[in-house]
Amino acid sequence: MLLLAAGPAAPPADPVDPLWSWPVSPAPAVLRSFDPPPKPWLSGHRGVDLAVPAGTTVRSPADGRVSFSGWVVDRQVITVDHGNGLRSSLLAVESELQAGDAVSADDPVGQVADSGHCPSACLHWGVRRGETYINPLQFVMDLRPSVLLPVPDG
Numbered sequence: 001m002l003l004l005a006a007g008p009a010a011p012p013a014d015p016v017d018p019l020w021s022w023p024v025s026p027a028p029a030v031l032r033s034f035d036p037p038p039k040p041w042l043s044g045h046r047g048v049d050l051a052v053p054a055g056t057t058v059r060s061p062a063d064g065r066v067s068f069s070g071w072v073v074d075r076q077v078i079t080v081d082h083g084n085g086l087r088s089s090l091l092a093v094e095s096e097l098q099a100g101d102a103v104s105a106d107d108p109v110g111q112v113a114d115s116g117h118c119p120s121a122c123l124h125w126g127v128r129r130g131e132t133y134i135n136p137l138q139f140v141m142d143l144r145p146s147v148l149l150p151v152p153d154g
Contacts, residue, residue: 020061020139021106023090023125024052027140031122034135046133047089047126054114054121058093060103061125061139062086069097075115088136089126092117 022028029051037044064082068089071077075092080103082088095110103109112123127136137143 023061050123056112058110059106062105066097066101085130087128091124
């Protein structure tokens with residue numbers, strides 16, 4: 001007989017990564033998962049799309065400093081540099097913040113804008129370590145696979 005054992009709650013991706021908060025509250029449904037391309041120049045989904053209505057307050061998932069706030073093609077984007085090579089990009093987000101502004105975890109950084117990125121309003125959250133996109137959910141959820149453990153006879 002085998003038991004399904006859950007691991008410890010929400011560990012960081014590696015020992016140096018902090019635990020973050022969701023950029024919106026309460027924790028939303030994920031409309032589209034992280035699906036990075038096999039090569040950096042190919043198409044893929046370099047973040048997650050979160051189900052939230054336009055106008056929802058977006059918060060910084062961790063302490064940091066705004067490194068970009070403005071338009072990229074047809075969408076408003078805000079990027080927060082969290083240090084240690086980690087940056088969150090959030091779109092489409094209307095924000096009054098500017099590059100250089102300091103933010104603490106859970107500070108409001110703007111509101112979800114209706115952008116057409118998803119069939120209905122959503123927030124796209126991407127995280128980069130250096131120039132490599134990584135799954136942002138690893139900072140707010142335990143993504144490790146479950147492990148089957150033997151049950152002692154008795």
